[in-house]
Amino acid sequence: MMPGFLLLAAALAITTGLVSAPRAPRIWRAAMLAGGALAFTAAIVVLASTVAWDWRAPLAVGGEHWHLRLDGLSAFFLVLVSSFGALGSLYAHEYWSDDEHPVSAPAGRFWWAMLFLAMALILMSANGMHFLIAWEIFAVSGYFLITSERHRVEVREAGWLYLGASHASTLCLFAFFAGLAARTGSWDLGPMRGQSELAPLFWLALLGFGLKAGVFPLHIWLPSAHANAPSHVSAILSGVALKMGIYGLVRFSGWLPPPAAAGWAVAGLGAASAVLGVAFALGQHDLKRLLAYHSVENVGIILMGLGFAMIASTQGQPPAWGRLALAAGLLHVWNHGLFKALLFLAAGSVLHTTHTRIMSRLGGLWRLMPWTTGLFFLAAAAIAGLPPLNGFVSEWLLFLGLFDAMNAGGPAAWAAIPAVVLLGVTGTLALACFVKVCGVVFLGTARSDAAARAREPGWSMRAPMLVLGAGCVAIGLAPALFWPAIQRAMEDWQPAWGAAATSPAPLQALGAFHVVIAGLTALAMFGLWRRVKNNGVSRAVTWDCGYALPTPRMQYTAGSFAAIITEWFASILRPRRRVSLPDGPFPASARLEVHTPETVLESIVVPIAMQAMRLSTAVRRLQHGRLQAYMLYLLAGVVALAALALLGA
Amino acid sequence: MPLALALTVRIGLWLLLAPLLPGVINKVKAVVAGRRGPPLLQLYYDLARLWRKEVVWSTAASPGHVVAPAAAWVALVVAAALLPLGSAGAPLAFRGDALLFVYLLGLARFCTGLAALDTGSAFEGMGAAREVSYAVLSEATVITALLALSAQSGSVSLAGMFGQTAGAGTLLLAAGLFVVLLAENSRVPFDDPNTHLELTMIHEAMVLDHSGPPLAVILHGAALKLLVFAVVLVEAVLPLGRLSPLAAAGALAGSITLVAVGTGLVESLMARLAFRRVPLSLVTAFLFCLFALIVAWRGDA
Numbered sequence: 014m015m016p017g018f019l020l021l022a023a024a025l026a027i028t029t030g031l032v033s034a035p036r037a038p039r040i041w042r043a044a045m046l047a048g049g050a051l052a053f054t055a056a057i058v059v060l061a062s063t064v065a066w067d068w069r070a071p072l073a074v075g076g077e078h079w080h081l082r083l084d085g086l087s088a089f090f091l092v093l094v095s096s097f098g099a100l101g102s103l104y105a106h107e108y109w110s111d112d113e114h115p116v117s118a119p120a121g122r123f124w125w126a127m128l129f130l131a132m133a134l135i136l137m138s139a140n141g142m143h144f145l146i147a148w149e150i151f152a153v154s155g156y157f158l159i160t161s162e163r164h165r166v167e168v169r170e171a172g173w174l175y176l177g178a179s180h181a182s183t184l185c186l187f188a189f190f191a192g193l194a195a196r197t198g199s200w201d202l203g204p205m206r207g208q209s210e211l212a213p214l215f216w217l218a219l220l221g222f223g224l225k226a227g228v229f230p231l232h233i234w235l236p237s238a239h240a241n242a243p244s245h246v247s248a249i250l251s252g253v254a255l256k257m258g259i260y261g262l263v264r265f266s267g268w269l270p271p272p273a274a275a276g277w278a279v280a281g282l283g284a285a286s287a288v289l290g291v292a293f294a295l296g297q298h299d300l301k302r303l304l305a306y307h308s309v310e311n312v313g314i315i316l317m318g319l320g321f322a323m324i325a326s327t328q329g330q331p332p333a334w335g336r337l338a339l340a341a342g343l344l345h346v347w348n349h350g351l352f353k354a355l356l357f358l359a360a361g362s363v364l365h366t367t368h369t370r371i372m373s374r375l376g377g378l379w380r381l382m383p384w385t386t387g388l389f390f391l392a393a394a395a396i397a398g399l400p401p402l403n404g405f406v407s408e409w410l411l412f413l414g415l416f417d418a419m420n421a422g423g424p425a426a427w428a429a430i431p432a433v434v435l436l437g438v439t440g441t442l443a444l445a446c447f448v449k450v451c452g453v454v455f456l457g458t459a460r461s462d463a464a465a466r467a468r469e470p471g472w473s474m475r476a477p478m479l480v481l482g483a484g485c486v487a488i489g490l491a492p493a494l495f496w497p498a499i500q501r502a503m504e505d506w507q508p509a510w511g512a513a514a515t516s517p518a519p520l521q522a523l524g525a526f527h528v529v530i531a532g533l534t535a536l537a538m539f540g541l542w543r544r545v546k547n548n549g550v551s552r553a554v555t556w557d558c559g560y561a562l563p564t565p566r567m568q569y570t571a572g573s574f575a576a577i578i579t580e581w582f583a584s585i586l587r588p589r590r591r592v593s594l595p596d597g598p599f600p601a602s603a604r605l606e607v608h609t610p611e612t613v614l615e616s617i618v619v620p621i622a623m624q625a626m627r628l629s630t631a632v633r634r635l636q637h638g639r640l641q642a643y644m645l646y647l648l649a650g651v652v653a654l655a656a657l658a659l660l661g662a
Numbered sequence: 663m664p665l666a667l668a669l670t671v672r673i674g675l676w677l678l679l680a681p682l683l684p685g686v687i688n689k690v691k692a693v694v695a696g697r698r699g700p701p702l703l704q705l706y707y708d709l710a711r712l713w714r715k716e717v718v719w720s721t722a723a724s725p726g727h728v729v730a731p732a733a734a735w736v737a738l739v740v741a742a743a744l745l746p747l748g749s750a751g752a753p754l755a756f757r758g759d760a761l762l763f764v765y766l767l768g769l770a771r772f773c774t775g776l777a778a779l780d781t782g783s784a785f786e787g788m789g790a791a792r793e794v795s796y797a798v799l800s801e802a803t804v805i806t807a808l809l810a811l812s813a814q815s816g817s818v819s820l821a822g823m824f825g826q827t828a829g830a831g832t833l834l835l836a837a838g839l840f841v842v843l844l845a846e847n848s849r850v851p852f853d854d855p856n857t858h859l860e861l862t863m864i865h866e867a868m869v870l871d872h873s874g875p876p877l878a879v880i881l882h883g884a885a886l887k888l889l890v891f892a893v894v895l896v897e898a899v900l901p902l903g904r905l906s907p908l909a910a911a912g913a914l915a916g917s918i919t920l921v922a923v924g925t926g927l928v929e930s931l932m933a934r935l936a937f938r939r940v941p942l943s944l945v946t947a948f949l950f951c952l953f954a955l956i957v958a959w960r961g962d963a
Contacts, residue, residue: 437802441797444794456724530737533736534736537732538728541875544713548716552719552721556781567782568787
């Protein structure tokens with residue numbers, strides 16, 4: 014009964030937040046922190062116990078009894094939702110203050126609480142209809158948060174695209190849940206692996222949830238929405254809201270009998286998202302857009318894990334490599350939530366003080382913003398999958414699962430080999446991308462006045478970042494501590510997967526290595542620092558091949574840094590170049606601009622939409638408001654029906 | 663404390679012997695060119711001198727100029743400590759350490775790349791961009807080689823993969839890994855360690871603004887990395903673990919010297935590749951390892 018009370022209290026707190034959002038920011042903040050803490054505790058209680066919390070209300074909503082359930086898998090995701098729901102509200106206090114945003118700050122507070130509530134309800138709904146209602150509230154509150162600055166045209170466009178994509182996703186899910194209800198005769202959700210006639214419905218779920226998760230060809234709405242939202246909103250959308258799509262996929266791949274090809278499709282989509290997501294990220298100039306593309310990459314890594322787990326689940330007794338893959342996917346859900354939210358918050362701190370997201374206008378921020386710089390670098394190392402941080406732990410689990418899958422032989426080995434290589438390539442590409450971002454934004458010297466005047470944000474913005482950074486370090490240094498939670502979530506994915514209590518991977522050994530690496534690094538830094546101080550330091554200008562006075566504009570740019578790799582992917586990225594070459598013996602000006610657009614949107618979706626529009630316009634000519642013509646249509650219709658009836662008889 | 667003792671001796675050997683390898687390569691190059699060349703121990707002298715020197719930093723340099731070289735060096739040392747050595751095996755082995763090894767090399771690259779961007783110099787930016795871009799291909803090659811070794815031995819640990827078995831694809835693997843060794847350690851034909859043209863450098867361009875003890879750490883780390891790749895190459899090819907301890911140690915030392923001599927010969931006899939050819943040759947190395955993988959994986963079936 015314990016989680017029930019906690020969740021009730023959390024619900025009360027969030028309701029208080031909803032009510033107090035417009036007028037009383039302090040009460041709202043306290044309510045969000047309390048609600049987050051209570052829901053977090055409830056999730057931990059469920060993860061630590063062996064039973065799920067299950068509650069049927071006597072109250073009927075839409076003709077169906079309200080049925081909530083918090084089992085291991087939903088609790089695993091609720092940990093993420095609740096912790097970020099609370100942390101983000103703290104960050105918003107300074108970042109999106111009432112003074113600077115008198116209209117959108119109160120509205121944003123309301124929709125933030127709504128989003129939090131809707132996500133928690135999605136995770137707990139055990140009834141298809143209520144799941145859909147929560148899903149719709151979730152999508153709509155996301156829209157209002159994204160369009161906080163709706164006086165800007167690009168924000169409105171991003172919001173419109175998000176709304177369209179969200180509703181396409183909702184539509185698929187409508188069809189999915191309706192199909193499920195029609196075939197099972199009830200809206201109740203639960204394990205139904207025995208009913209093989211439900212298998213084809215999984216494709217609808219893949220489309221609907223995949224759209225929301227930002228899987229590669231369906232990610233078109235994601236970069237602009239995440240780039241144009243306020244940064245704490247970007248962080249919750251990218252770190253947490255995308256995971257609702259992942260939750261749906263994990264949930265229904267466990268409950269439904271998946272079609273034979275589903276695992277392969279999910280793993281394939283995952284690999285495509287991972288590699289292409291990071292390739293697109295490399296081509297970006299906008300810091301937040303770049304981070305948004307990295308969400309596509311990380312969702313891909315999660316789906317690779319899930320896909321291989323699904324392939325494994327088709328083989329009677331689940332093999333150990335399948336458990337490794339699923340554990341990797343699940344742990345990466347947490348990890349991506351932690352480091353991506355941290356990256357967006359740190360990018361938000363930069364944006365807040367410099368008012369620009371364009372990387373080539375930044376530079377040299379480490380001197381003015383040491384905390385933000387340090388935390389951004391930490392998260393960058395984590396997202397690049399480097400030891401001793403959390404990103405490496407989940408990628409390592411996935412690698413281990415894939416290596417084992419190859420050595421186990423069978424059809425899965427064919428998929429495992431390319432998956433290993435692509436995962437490795439993804440890792441190195443992400444590393445290249447984050448060397449670029451960290452170097453261009455935070456190191457070197459300031460490329461604009463705005464960057465030269467940057468200053469560190471206050472503690473209410475720093476504290477959430479510190480908590481997220483501590484989470485990255487904790488999972489990195491003590492991964493074995495988190496295994497029981499993953500194990501618990503796997504149990505509720507499919508009961509057969511909870512059989513073994515111990516981890517199939519030597520997480521303790523890895524954790525010990527991570528601690529040793531961290532300790533040795535600290536020691537080496539200290540030693541080298543002392544040696545340098547001892548020998549003495551003098552300063553000189555940067556060596557730029559003999560220039561006596563290097564200017565900030567001589568620094569390497571983000572575009573040049575990524576140029577080698579973006580050229581390899583040019584056939585997919587289709588970067589747009591605008592070149593005017595220097596001309597004549599005394600050239601006055603020359604110019605080179607390279608811009609990587611959202612290619613899937615611009616070369617595939619928009620042309621198809623334009624065709625559809627043209628077709629609809631042609632059809633619209635039939636409707637022009639002339640009564641005589643309508644009567645002619647009626648007459649023609651009646652004649653046609655009569656002819657049909659006569660011929661039919 | 664036999665484990666602690668064994669580890670200390672092993673890491674001590676790695677640290678002590680690493681700077682010897684560039685000396686051997688330079689000696690070979692000198693002999694081929696008909697010069698007397700620098701002494702074999704030149705790098706030791708250089709390191710000792712740099713360690714005592716004052717540091718000159720760019721005005722733009724951050725504390726990362728100390729932090730990054732130290733972190734990169736530790737990553738390389740731990741990576742080296744993970745490798746099994748002949749019949750002595752790997753005392754720290756655990757399942758999946760092969761991937762920790764690969765990612766530690768990545769961590770070192772992350773740190774050196776960032777330290778290069780720290781001064782805002784265009785040349786160092788260029789060097790870092792090349793380093794991280796070409797690493798995409800060379801790391802894919804290393805991972806494929808590890809897959810081949812894993813398929814061959816059925817193990818996911820370096821101790822099982824290295825020095826235990828030799829398969830039919832050994833020659834392919836050797837060719838692929840040798841190319842990676844040249845590319846990752848900035849040797850000819852990918853980079854010229856003696857070049858004086860900033861525009862064309864990779865690794866050397868990244869350290870233009872380093873000096874004093876941090877530069878010593880970077881140079882020692884680079885020598886260590888070269889030795890790591892040489893050991894990987896030798897042990898991927900020769901089943902040293904099956905020999906008696908003495909024979910294994912002798913064979914390991916002999917083969918590493920052979921790799922160094924080979925590198926020196928390549929450097930004397932080949933010109934540098936144009937930059938646009940670099941990805942092509944790395945893809946060739948990747949294909950070598952991929953074929954080795956296919957041979958190891960489907961060969962028995």
